[in-house]
Amino acid sequence: MSTTAPATATAGAPALRRRTRVPLAPYLFLTPGLVLFALFLVVPIGYAVWLSLRGLRISGGGPFGRREEVFVGFENYAAALTSADFLSGFGRLAVYGAIAVPLTLGLALLFALLLDATTTAAKRFSRTAIFIPYAVPGVIASLLWGFLYLPTTSPVSHVTEALGWGSVPFLSGAALFGSVANIAIWGGVGFNMIIIYTSLRGIPSEVQEAARIDGASETQVALRIKVPLVAPALVLTGLFSLIGTLQVYGEPTTLRPMTTSITQTWVPLMTIYRDAFTRDDLPLAAAASVLLALGTLVVSVVLLRLAQRRAFGDAA
Amino acid sequence: MSAVGTPVGTRPAIGAPAARRPRQRARVLPTAVLLVGALYCLVPVAWVLVASTKSRGELFSTFTFAPGTGLLDNLGDLFAYGDGAFLLWCANSLLYAGVGAVLSTLVSAMSGYALAKFRFPGRDAIFYAVLGGVLLPGITLAIPQYLLMSKLGLMGSHWSVLLPSIISPFGIYLSRVYAAAAVPEEVVEAARIDGASEWRTFTAVAVPMLLPGMVTVFMLQFVGIWNNFLLPFVMLSDEHRYPLTVGLYSLLAKGSGEPALYSLAIVGAAVSILPLIALLLFLQRFWRMDLISGGLKG
Secondary structure, three states: OOOOOOOOOOOOOOOOOHHHOOOOHHHHHHHHHHHHHHHHHHHHHHHHHHHHOEEEEEEOOHHHOEEEEEEOOOHHHHHHHHOHHHHHHHHHHHHHHHHHHHHHHHHHHHHHHHHHOOOOOOHHHHHHHHHHHHHOOHHHHHHHHHHHHOOOOOHHHHHHHHOOOOOOOOOOOOHHHHHHHHHHHHHHHHHHHHHHHHHHHOOOHHHHHHHHHOOOOHHHHHHHHHHHHOHHHHHHHHHHHHHHHHOOOHHHHHHHHHOOOOOOOOOHHHHHHHHHHHOOOHHHHHHHHHHHHHHHHHHHHHHHHHHOOOOOOOOO | OHHHHHHHOOOOOOOOOOOOOOOOOOOHHHHHHHHHHHHHHHHHHHHHHHHOOOOHHHHHHOOOOOOOOOHHHHHHHHHHOOOOHHHHHHHHHHHHHHHHHHHHHHHHHHHHHHHHHOOOOOHHHHHHHHHHHHHOOHHHHHHHHHHHHHHHOOOOOHHHHHHHHHOOHHHHHHHHHHHHHHOOHHHHHHHHHOOOOHHHHHHHHHHHHHHHHHHHHHHHHHHHHHHOOHHHHHHOOOHHHOOHHHHHHHHHHHHOOOOHHHHHHHHHHHHHHHHHHHHHHHHHHHOOOHHHHHOOOO
16 A cells, blocks of 8 residues: 555655646545445445336246246336335324424434533533433334333333323324334434534634623523524434434334334335345335435435535535 | 634533633523433433343332342343353444444545545545435445345355445545544645655544544444444344344344343343443543534535
């Protein structure tokens, strides 16, 4: 690797107008990244797209008929888009996301503002405590909360049963959405809080002092000055929460052994997993994967557009 | 553009005492809200630590937060399960997350440095491709990656989990933002004039300046890989190659038919989250989270 850059390293030579020649060094620096990017992002997506256009057909007839993989056009996409399992999964995802995303961001912003406020105590302890769930994998978080939901081990049900009200049905009916969303909120608040908080710390204190001198209360300073100034961080955390929502898989899968209310197709990724591995219908799973990926991309781009901020755009 | 400058160390560390403005008297309500949040986050962790001390009988019969008497038995059972499968899962998680995060950090730093400090044809195209990758991360790719790995015959091996974990578009993006701000043009130019090769300029001059950003990328990747479930779940079928997440899930999934495994899953969860929490608390001070939010305002 020591001979990477013949293009620019000619010592002492008068500036040979580096710009007119194409330098070799940046391409060499980028090689490992680009190779891995191609292998594990571009090629899998390409392969999935190709596979999604194929399907198994019985060719020939009678005893000699055999299954053959043939080109079937957009048939798999049509099948995915009309699959009741896949679509109702998106419905559940929407309910789950409508609970999880605003609450995660709202709480993260609230805690970040409280950490940054002059009127709170116990900041260091609270910041650390709220950040701790970030270190707990989603699957393990689901395991912990799952036991806190189960009637036989839940402390809440312990109390309500003692009062004669019976156990709380955390894992069935409409409560299930809140229970699954709660796991995501618990795991996500701390990380988002830290991003927003670091952003708050970057606000020049003169701006806030000026407002205080003008008689603004601490709440007014928070809402009128701090929140607008950390809007880019809010857009970013919102984007990540949304992307995370579309990809929820581990939490409901882990809770499945504890409840019968979570079906095999509760969210879209679970349907994809079932189609690929239980039903062995890889083309259909590939088509659904492509749809989910496209959906994620569209949602992200729309959100960024809506935010009208150049959140990622300092490229040129 | 001004904000890109702020990551480079004028700000007080997050943990520093709030010295920048006079302290007002703490009020009860805001402090209480903050403490409720802290409590909410700590309760499940406290529960798993308490529950891991309960014997199988106590788990379903005593009050949730009443400590039990079975901690040593549970630990013994855990480490004996499947001929030490739990320790193997720990080792696997450490392998995937440790090696994966180190390689990912190096790859990201090299790529980010190239994108930030050179002008060359195709640079913008590559950068936009990376951004596309940021918006389309990991999990939706797990099934397509599985299809590819099975074509390559790597499915089920350590490689099938390790290799896809190395590429991180977000890591490259962060490295680019950080390199643009932390490595001054003149320093790179000076090294070149002194006759250093581009590689040597990178390793001897740029990398020391990039270190805080690299630590951040490392931690994000380490936690991300450690917490990943779907990728190893899809790729692996041999219990001996499972990371902790998939291993503990398998205990829980079997537990619905065999309640004894519930205790194992609980004590396993307790044992496995403590080291990561400790690591995170220790490394918290080296994090440059402002990198994530700071790079945006540019």
